[in-house]
Amino acid sequence: VESSIYFLRKQLKEPVVTTNINLFESLLKVMVTFFAPYFEEGKKLTPDEIDEVEKEYDKIFIFSLVWSVCCTTTLEGRVRFNQFLRELLVKDKAEFPEEGTIYDYRFSLKDKNWQNWMEGTPPLEVDSKVEYADVLVPTIDSVRMKYITRELIMGNRPVNDETAQSISQVINNKSVLTPGPTGTGKTVNLTELLSKGMEKNYQWFGLTFSAQTSENQTQDALDTKLEKRRAKVYGPSIGNKFVVFVDDLNMPKKEQYGAQPPLELIRQFMDHQGWYEYSKEGKPFRKLVDVIFLAAMGPPGGGRSVITQRLQRHFNVLTYTELDN
16 A cells, blocks of 8 residues: 555646545545445354455455555556556566456456456447437446445445444445546436436435535535434435535635635535534534435636545545546
8 A cells, every 4th residue: 555655646646636544544445345245134254254255355455455546546647557556466476367457357256356347237228219419338437437436335235224224334325526527427427326326225416516606505405305303313214325416516616714615514514424504593503314425526727626635535536537548
């Protein structure tokens, strides 16, 4: 990890700059998604099952490293990172496919092997009634980005009992930030994932920020979508999760002290699991449960601001690069 982060800092560029601790935490979050199936209600692992999982730790770590530390750079940076990491893998005699790049494969713990992202992708069937502009053709970029985002949000398993729900706060519910240039499919991919690729108990709501978006507008839009669970506690209907997809996250203009109020509202939720009801007397604190944030944004510049690390540190950053020929 240390050598990869050092290489990133010294040799490569990030469209959205991360911090070392954020990258390391993101790596752990990706690793944890592999163990989600083992937290099923009432399931106990045998010593043999534990041994089988432990044998795959190296491969799980490599995959998690690629999709945390190695995925925040540009397309050019990925080419260089591929060469750098492959040299380390050869040196350490790690098992990894020789063809393609480190970004072309995912590790299947179930099958205990490396698989190309397009392997198992169903053939495209186009409905004759669908408009040409609405046809979405799966590519390796869209497949892998949707897969990793889904795993971080859902953890690849349902949560039923109360004990499992407490564990799910560690396994599931990870916030994901997807920066990238215009035209790389961020909004289209994430909208398709939320509309068609999630379990039925995952509801979602989309917000598009602009320079004029205020914190009160943001809070009002979300408060109206949540139900009262009990006194001062709000969320989606019991048994459901609520994913808030924020597009153009870094668009709100900064106020006189350099903050972006809508982002500070989101940051307050992530730090304290709620916010204050500004319109009520005494401004009581409203706790929010089972709410997950997913965001997309363009690189800073041209009206888009650099977002505060106080907010960004809560996200796994998955950078969309320019499309590769």
